[in-house]
Structures are given as C-alpha cells and as structure tokens.
Amino acid sequence: MYDFEYHKPGSLADAVKLLSADPDARPISGGQTLLPALKHRLNKPTSVVDLSGITELKGIRKEGDKLVIGALAKHFEVATSEVVKAAIPALAQMAGTIGDTQVRNRGTIGGSVANNDPAADYPSAVLGLNATIVTDKRRIAADDFFQGMFTTALEPGELLVAIEFPIPEKAGYAKMRNPASRYVMAGAFVAKTGGTVRVAINGAGPGVFRQTEMETALSTNWSPEAVAGIKQDADGLNSDIHGSAEYRAHLVTVMAKRAIAAAG
Amino acid sequence: MNVVTPFEGIGASVKRKEDLRFLSGRGQYTDDINRPGQTYAAILRSPHAHARIVSIDTAAASAMPGVVAIFTGADMPDLGGIPCGWQIHNKDGTPMAEPMHPVLAVGKARFVGDAVAAVIAETRAQARDAAEAIEVEYEVLPAAATMEAALAPGAPLVHDGVAGNVCYDWHIGDRAVNEAAFAKAAKVVEFELVNNRLVPNAMEPRAAIGDFDRTTDEYTLYTTSQNPHVIRLLMGAFVLHIPEHKLRVVAPDVGGGFGSKIFHYAEEAIVTWAAGKLGRPVKWTAERTESFMTDAHGRDHVTKARLAMDADGKFLALHVQTLANMGAYLSTFATSVPTYLYATLLAGVYTTPTVYAEVKAVFTNTVPVDAYRGAGRPEATFLLERLVDVAAAETGMDRIEIRRRNFIPNDAFPYQTPVALQYDSGDYTATLEQALKTADWAGFEARRAEAKARGRLRGIGISTYIEACGIAPSAVVGSLGARAGLYEVGTIRVHPTGSVTVLTGTHSHGQGHETTLAQLVTDRLGVPLAQVDVVHGDTAKIPFGMGTYGSRSLAVGGSAMVKAMDKIVAKARRIAAHLMEASVEDVEFDRGTFRVAGTDKTKSWGEIALTAYVPHNYPIEELEPGLDETAFYDPKNFTYPGGCHICEVEIEPETGITTVVNFTAVDDVGRVINPMIVEGQVQGGVAQGIGQALLEACVYDNEGQLVSASFMDYQMPRANDLPPVSVATHTTLCTHNPLGVKGCGEVGAIGSPPAVINAVVDALKDYGVRHIEMPATAAKIWGIINASRPAMAAE
Numbered sequence A: 001m002y003d004f005e006y007h008k009p010g011s012l013a014d015a016v017k018l019l020s021a022d023p024d025a026r027p028i029s030g031g032q033t034l035l036p037a038l039k040h041r042l043n044k045p046t047s048v049v050d051l052s053g054i055t056e057l058k059g060i061r062k063e064g065d066k067l068v069i070g071a072l073a074k075h076f077e078v079a080t081s082e083v084v085k086a087a088i089p090a091l092a093q094m095a096g097t098i099g100d101t102q103v104r105n106r107g108t109i110g111g112s113v114a115n116n117d118p119a120a121d122y123p124s125a126v127l128g129l130n131a132t133i134v135t136d137k138r139r140i141a142a143d144d145f146f147q148g149m150f151t152t153a154l155e156p157g158e159l160l161v162a163i164e165f166p167i168p169e170k171a172g173y174a175k176m177r178n179p180a181s182r183y184v185m186a187g188a189f190v191a192k193t194g195g196t197v198r199v200a201i202n203g204a205g206p207g208v209f210r211q212t213e214m215e216t217a218l219s220t221n222w223s224p225e226a227v228a229g230i231k232q233d234a235d236g237l238n239s240d241i242h243g244s245a246e247y248r249a250h251l252v253t254v255m256a257k258r259a260i261a262a263a264g
Numbered sequence B: 001m002n003v004v005t006p007f008e009g010i011g012a013s014v015k016r017k018e019d020l021r022f023l024s025g026r027g028q029y030t031d032d033i034n035r036p037g038q039t040y041a042a043i044l045r046s047p048h049a050h051a052r053i054v055s056i057d058t059a060a061a062s063a064m065p066g067v068v069a070i071f072t073g074a075d076m077p078d079l080g081g082i083p084c085g086w087q088i089h090n091k092d093g094t095p096m097a098e099p100m101h102p103v104l105a106v107g108k109a110r111f112v113g114d115a116v117a118a119v120i121a122e123t124r125a126q127a128r129d130a131a132e133a134i135e136v137e138y139e140v141l142p143a144a145a146t147m148e149a150a151l152a153p154g155a156p157l158v159h160d161g162v163a164g165n166v167c168y169d170w171h172i173g174d175r176a177v178n179e180a181a182f183a184k185a186a187k188v189v190e191f192e193l194v195n196n197r198l199v200p201n202a203m204e205p206r207a208a209i210g211d212f213d214r215t216t217d218e219y220t221l222y223t224t225s226q227n228p229h230v231i232r233l234l235m236g237a238f239v240l241h242i243p244e245h246k247l248r249v250v251a252p253d254v255g256g257g258f259g260s261k262i263f264h265y266a267e268e269a270i271v272t273w274a275a276g277k278l279g280r281p282v283k284w285t286a287e288r289t290e291s292f293m294t295d296a297h298g299r300d301h302v303t304k305a306r307l308a309m310d311a312d313g314k315f316l317a318l319h320v321q322t323l324a325n326m327g328a329y330l331s332t333f334a335t336s337v338p339t340y341l342y343a344t345l346l347a348g349v350y351t352t353p354t355v356y357a358e359v360k361a362v363f364t365n366t367v368p369v370d371a372y373r374g375a376g377r378p379e380a381t382f383l384l385e386r387l388v389d390v391a392a393a394e395t396g397m398d399r400i401e402i403r404r405r406n407f408i409p410n411d412a413f414p415y416q417t418p419v420a421l422q423y424d425s426g427d428y429t430a431t432l433e434q435a436l437k438t439a440d441w442a443g444f445e446a447r448r449a450e451a452k453a454r455g456r457l458r459g460i461g462i463s464t465y466i467e468a469c470g471i472a473p474s475a476v477v478g479s480l481g482a483r484a485g486l487y488e489v490g491t492i493r494v495h496p497t498g499s500v501t502v503l504t505g506t507h508s509h510g511q512g513h514e515t516t517l518a519q520l521v522t523d524r525l526g527v528p529l530a531q532v533d534v535v536h537g538d539t540a541k542i543p544f545g546m547g548t549y550g551s552r553s554l555a556v557g558g559s560a561m562v563k564a565m566d567k568i569v570a571k572a573r574r575i576a577a578h579l580m581e582a583s584v585e586d587v588e589f590d591r592g593t594f595r596v597a598g599t600d601k602t603k604s605w606g607e608i609a610l611t612a613y614v615p616h617n618y619p620i621e622e623l624e625p626g627l628d629e630t631a632f633y634d635p636k637n638f639t640y641p642g643g644c645h646i647c648e649v650e651i652e653p654e655t656g657i658t659t660v661v662n663f664t665a666v667d668d669v670g671r672v673i674n675p676m677i678v679e680g681q682v683q684g685g686v687a688q689g690i691g692q693a694l695l696e697a698c699v700y701d702n703e704g705q706l707v708s709a710s711f712m713d714y715q716m717p718r719a720n721d722l723p724p725v726s727v728a729t730h731t732t733l734c735t736h737n738p739l740g741v742k743g744c745g746e747v748g749a750i751g752s753p754p755a756v757i758n759a760v761v762d763a764l765k766d767y768g769v770r771h772i773e774m775p776a777t778a779a780k781i782w783g784i785i786n787a788s789r790p791a792m793a794a795e
C-alpha cells in the first residue's frame, strides 16, 4: 500500500467537493475491491474519500412502483431486507450469494456497480431489471451505464447515489461460480417487467450484456424450453484457465434456463 | 499409587494440548516475533522467467527514506550456493548436474520470482518502496517453461553448463529381466499420464528473522521451518559458513508446511547474513503472492508406463518412464522425490516380479519443485492405481478382482520388492474388505441407477495403495546419495517433582505432536498428560534432530523417545531398588509404580524422581544423580502404511461439475496413538488429495509466467468441496520399531487422488473415457461430455 490521505466527509456535497478538487482522489465504499488493489499496490490514489458517513447514500425503500437502494447498502442488507425480498426476491437472493459472509457485510451495491467487474453479480440485475443509476449529477439508464470491463458512464469524481429498480412481474437469477475466485463464470438474470423481457448475462463476457435472442424467444414463451435451443455465440466471450469461450457460451444457455425456472 | 484416570495413554483420543493456544490466538509464529531495533527486508524479484541481468542500479533506491542497505548477488561473493541434500547418479554412474543456486541471482534470473536484490529498511513499506525504485536492466531470454519445451532440440538452457536441461537420467530395476518378462506377456497395457503441479499454500506464509549479537558473535535465525537443525546445518555449513555453536535456529509455531517448509530458502540466508553485516535484526515475511511464486511447488511428472500381464490378469512386469520437473534450481530434497520416494514404490501392493523405472529430471524456468505431502508416493500411487483400472477395463476383468489376484499375500511378509524396498507387514485384503463393506460397494449399481433417474452420472472408484515413510536407515539413504543421516533424537527430562519435559528433534506444524508425543510418556511412565510438555523447534534447546516430514515423527522421533524412556526406567529401577533394599532384577515398573516383585513394597514415580535430584539416600558410588536421558534412534527400515480408499462421485452433465458424495478411507497406519488425531490427519490428507484430483491447477504459460498466482485463480479445496470422510484404521504392527507405528500424515493425500479419478472415469464410462488428467475440472469434464454427445445421440 502506498501512502494516501484519508477523508471522511459527512455529506454528499463535501464528498463531491473533495473528489472534484483532486483528480487522483478515489471514493471508497465497502473497500472489498479497492482495498485489495491498494494492498497489491495496483492503485496509487493521493487521497481516499470514505463514503460511509454520508446519509444521502444510505437506505432501502419502496417508492411507488420502484425499489430504491442507496449506494451504501451492503450485500447483507439487501439479502435480508424485507422490502427487497417482497419487491424483487431474485435480487435479495443474488445479494445473499455474493462472496462470503465477511464480504457481504462490507461490500456495497454502489461499489459493486461502480466497479463493473465483468464477473460481478449485481450488474446483471441492474441491466436485467432495466434499473436507473442515480448519481450526484444525473440519472443514467442501465443500458447506457455499463460500458465494458471495469468501465461505466460515471465521470471522474461523479458519485453513484442510488439505484432505482422497476419492480418486475417475474425475475430470476442463476450463475455458475468460478471454481477458484467464486465470482461468476457465467450468469443470467432474467426479468419480465411491464410485459417486457430482458435477459442480462454476466461473467461470460468482458462485460455484462443483453442476450436479445433469448429476450425475443421469452417474450412469446416464458419457459426454460424457449431458450434451451438458443446457442450463445462464443465469439468474444472470456477464455482462460478456468474454461473456454465455448464452455462459457454453453453455460449461458444453462444459466438462462435455470434463471427462468427460478423466476417461475 | 499413580493411577491415570481418565486414560490418556496410547489409544486415547485426548484433545490436543496445543489447541487452546492456537484457537485463542496465542500462537507465537515467526512474524509475531519482533526483535529490538528490527529492520525489514523486501526482495526484488525477477518479473521474467529467464533473463540476463545486464545491470542493477540501486542509487535512487538507496537514497529513499528509511533505507538501511540494498544488497545484490555481487555483494555476496564469499557465500556458498543453496545446497541440495541428495545426490542422484545417472544410469552411467556419473553424478547428476548440480548447478550453483546463488542466494541472490548472479548473471541470470531463472524463474519469475527469482530473488534479484534485497532491500533492508526501517519499515516494511519503505523496503517495498525502495525495491520498486531499483532499476534492473534485463535482457529477456526465451524461456523453457515446461518440460516439453526444456527437452526440445535447441531449447534455451536454464543453466549454461547443463546440456539439454537434464539434471539426471536415472534408473532402477533390471532392464533385461524386465524386457524378458514383457516378451512373454499375454497382454500389455500402455498408458500415459500427468501428475499435476501443485502450489503447497500453507496457511502461514514463510517468514524469517535474522539476528546477530556482536558481543558473542552469535547468529539467531527465527524461521518457518519443519526442521530447524537441518536449516542450521545447510545454511551454516554450506551457505554462510557459520559454525553450529554460533548459529541458533528457532522454528516457533508454524502454520502448516506440507513439505514446503522443509527446504532451505534464500530468504533465510539473506536475513541472517544481512543481520551480521548491519548489526541489526532483519525480518522478512512473504506476501501471499510471494508464497505462490517462491515456495517450492509439488509433483509435476509426465509418465509413460507399460504393464505386462498373463492370460489370468497376473502382473508380470512394469516399465515406467517418468519426466520429473525440478524447476530452475535444485531444492533441498528435490532430487530424491522422483527417485527413491517414487520409483521404489512402483511395486505397490502387488506381486509384480519385475519393475524397471527410468526417471529423467528436467530443469525448467519455473520455481523449484520439491516434496509436497506424500512426495513421490502420490505420484507412484496415482500411476499404479490408474493403470490397474485401465488394465481391468481392457481385459474385461473386475476392478476388485484384478487387485485381489495381484495382492502380496499376508504370508509373504517380509516381502522383498523388485525395487529395493522390503515391506515388513500389511494386510491388503483386510483393508480392502473393510472399505468395500463400509462404502457399500456391492450396492453401488442401485445408487448409480437412482442418480441416473435424477440426471446425474454417478461413479465409484477405488485405490489400494502402499507408501513408505519414517525415512530411513542412515546407512541405506547414505548409500543412495543422501547427504544427511535420518535418525531422530529424543530427550526425556524428568523434573524433581516427577513432571516431564520432552525434547524432540521433530517439529510440529499442525500435526499435534505436543499431544501425541506426550501420550507416549503418559502411557509408559504413568505421568498424567498435564504434567508432560513437549518442546521442539529450537536448536538451542534440543540436542539435535532431523525434523518432520515423510510421516516420520512418531515412527522415528517417537522411537527415540522410547529409547530414552528405556534409559530412564532402567535408572529409576536402580534408584527404587536402592530405596526398597531389593535387587534391581526384582523391581518391576508399571505406569508410575515401582514394586518389588511378589510383595506389596512399592515406591511412586514422584519419590524416585525426587530422590534422583535430592540424592541423600542414593547409590551415589554407582549412579549419577538426575533423571534426564537422551537417545538417538536410527530406523531399521522404512515403515509401510497402506490401505484402501473408495470414492463416489456424481457429475452434473450439463455443467460438468463433479461432487464427491462419499469417501471411505481404511488405512493401516500401524499402532494408533490418538485415534482423533489420526482421523484429522487422514481427513486433511484426503482434502488435499481431492484438491489435487479435482481442483488444483498450477499453470505456467509459455513465457514462464505463473498464471495461477493467487487464490483468484488457484482453487484450494473448501469445506463445501469435501464430503464427510469416513476414516477407519485396520492395524498391522510395524515389526521393526518399538511402538509398532507406521505414520499417518500422508496416507490421505497418497491414497485418494486415484480413487477420485477412477470414480470420475467410472461415472463417464458410457462416454468412452479412458483417462482424465488432474484436475478433473468442470470445464474439462463438460468438454469430454460435449465432444461425445453426437456419438451418444446417434446410438
């Protein structure tokens, strides 16, 4: 770890001020991604701005037909929230499978979505549910937010404040874990919201993406069988010591089937 | 009277004495130790697998805050190389190639992680900062990253003086006899397999602190070692030229080793030498990435084998050709692992009359490879037990029947194998039968059918194995090239009030010696367990010792204690005879009580101990005061644990995920001192065996970069990867050591991998699978299933 300054602002405005004053400052939320990077000296921020004291980033609530989750909501909170479990059970279930107990009690939804690890869980829920990312400056549609491996529409210094999830009629999630890291090898989040079907795939590619062929098939026939014959193109998918692109492409179909079965 | 209740002696599952310390965070590990004025070392490591070091510029780094000193290989012209402890000879009688292993790289870096410079600074962070500021100019050379690449014509040479990258080309057995047997065979099975390379991953990373006292010229090294006396010898005599009486090596609590902490590593020499140069203590602690990159790895064999059989399935001959990866330098025991710990085990539990094995050891641009739990014996067992299954499949014989037909029968002991070893005892039929019964082998097909109805492929696999531990008579290992004796040392120190301190030259780093060894004393002397302490791991306290590896602590170290206790009892009986005015021959001793035979005249243990130290009424003319005895025990043979492991798996065809659903181990480890500890040792070994079989893949790419260099990419077994393991023992006693013990530390890791792979192959039998290389990952299994789908569909 290199030396850095540490700030703990009490308001969103103060945090934004600190971050905009210094392009090499970095926000820290649960620290489950940033801290290991700092420890491995892969990151050299001049200062670290701890978001944990900012009330505007907290809370889980239902607002009309939307579920709003503050950026600081920990995976454990999302997994166990009665509000989430009632509105989008698939999201609570997903949160309960991220990492391990320690990670779930530190890691936050804001940190995970802002980080956009291709093997992370949440991005598929955000994309599959067509959520809106609320920042300190603007509102960003999920389709515009994720821009490939570790890249998002967030500008330097821009803070993710909350995520607004439309409440779906049905939603389900299935994943196969990477055997070593336990992150996602291939996962599928399926949702039917206001009659529209979305299928978001995580883990398999360099970033979360929508599987439109499956979406079309499911629009007329919401069943695992509808996607069973749809082959994901292996081109461009990840290939590494844990599995080939072909294997991941195959898993995409398997996980999509399971996600639909789970959604009921 | 000294009655021990509850029973705490041999055979009692008493709780481990050391666990309160470990479970409450009171363990004292090397990194917990801090010396006054301590500095910190960071090692700058080569990012290249093979590179000429053109220049090293330390000027800027030296000027950084907190930097005390920076050393490179050029600063250590007088130091010896890191030695190899076992010299192997080639087929033609010439000695193996033994290139220099400098403490810090000189001229070339030979693997990713090779130590290039050492920075000593006031803090850990300052040392790392400065290490990053060192400018090294490398001329990157093509790397020989795999054995295949290293043996290819025109391959880059890891060591300029070692032609073809071959360390040695060794053999054992009689080639002519072997060939003649093949000529008469009714059937020959040919087979090739890989034994996958593993990263040991002890929970505690390696660490070392060097300390130097200028008033006495004494060095102290605190280190994460399984054998502090061996480190003192290797580092003191060969590398730093410090005589033993000026070098103390302390191996305090050590958090797991699995072999990887047997060896003498460069960092130990660096901190000790630097402490002397600087007059200040120097601490180095590995980060996890350094552990992956620099702890000696395990296994890494590529083998071709041929098995000759007669028409009845009796094995006639075995011919084995193995390539063994040594890595870039020879680690302490690397050379002995694929030879005397591997090829000598190739008879297995079978009567195969002739075995001929050829082993070529190969240098590559990877971290050194050395002993890892089982060391050679898992490689031999995996080869044999896969080969036997393939032979059964290809002759249409039952897997159990072919084993039974070839077992060494119970009346054949002592049994001389064609590959040097003489097995003293065993009952392979008994362990087989017990395992078959426990695992309900007979009921398996019903379970397979039930799984099939659920869409799962279920398979069962077996391995009947033998191993050799308690290494070994010094004269024998000496004649085979070992540069050390392999005896062990035990001191029994009886204190004036009768409590006992045991000093042992073995080292406990998870095995529970503080309990098991104390139980030996309780059993023999009748002293309650709470009054027996075991001390190990400090050359200043322990007379001598060869350490812990190869499941030798009880068989060799325990036997030394028995010899020392024999001396204690003999002396104590003389004291008792004096006190009771009887003749020594008439004094009987049984667990704490001395009795004049046939009378009710007795003396207690405590009275005799006190008399020995307060010798007012004492045969002082003929006997020295005190009750403190040391014995050296040199083993008469290896010990031969063996047994039967049965594994049952289920495969989900859609993903290829394998789940181990049942695991049965019936092991013959000789006399069992603490059944609970044996069960734990076997379970841990089986966990590592399942890890090797299904999960753990150490991968270097063609440039010699370690791809699996963190837990993000290297899969250690987790609790949910493991089934409940049924552990049982069936005892035949070792015939040549006083306790009848054989050893239990490695059996789990030796017997289990072939049982797992045999089960996986059995589960996939409808897919025409002959063999699957380890680890049998989900991706690999899905690939097999997927490739044969069209064929299946066509049926």
Ligand SMILES: Cc1cc2nc3c(=O)[nH]c(=O)nc-3n(C[C@H](O)[C@H](O)[C@H](O)COP(=O)(O)OP(=O)(O)OC[C@H]3O[C@@H](n4cnc5c(N)ncnc54)[C@H](O)[C@@H]3O)c2cc1C
Residues within 6 Å of the ligand: A026, A027, A028, A029, A030, A031, A032, A033, A034, A035, A051, A071, A097, A098, A099, A100, A103, A106, A107, A108, A109, A110, A111, A112, A114, A115, A117, A119, A120, A121, A122, A154, A158, A159, A160, A161, A181, A182, A183, A184
């Ligand atoms: C052992 C382990 C296992 C894990 N397993 C999984 C898994 O299975 N699935 C999974 O999805 N994840 C997994 N994770 C990651 C975990 O979920 C993290 O919590 C998550 O990736 C980041 O969240 P965080 O709150 O810790 O963010 P931090 O580490 O604090 O920050 C992550 C990044 O986001 C930025 N950031 C944080 N908050 C904001 C904000 N409000 N606005 C803008 N930028 C922000 C930071 O600057 C940083 O770049 C694992 C982590 C560990 C350590």
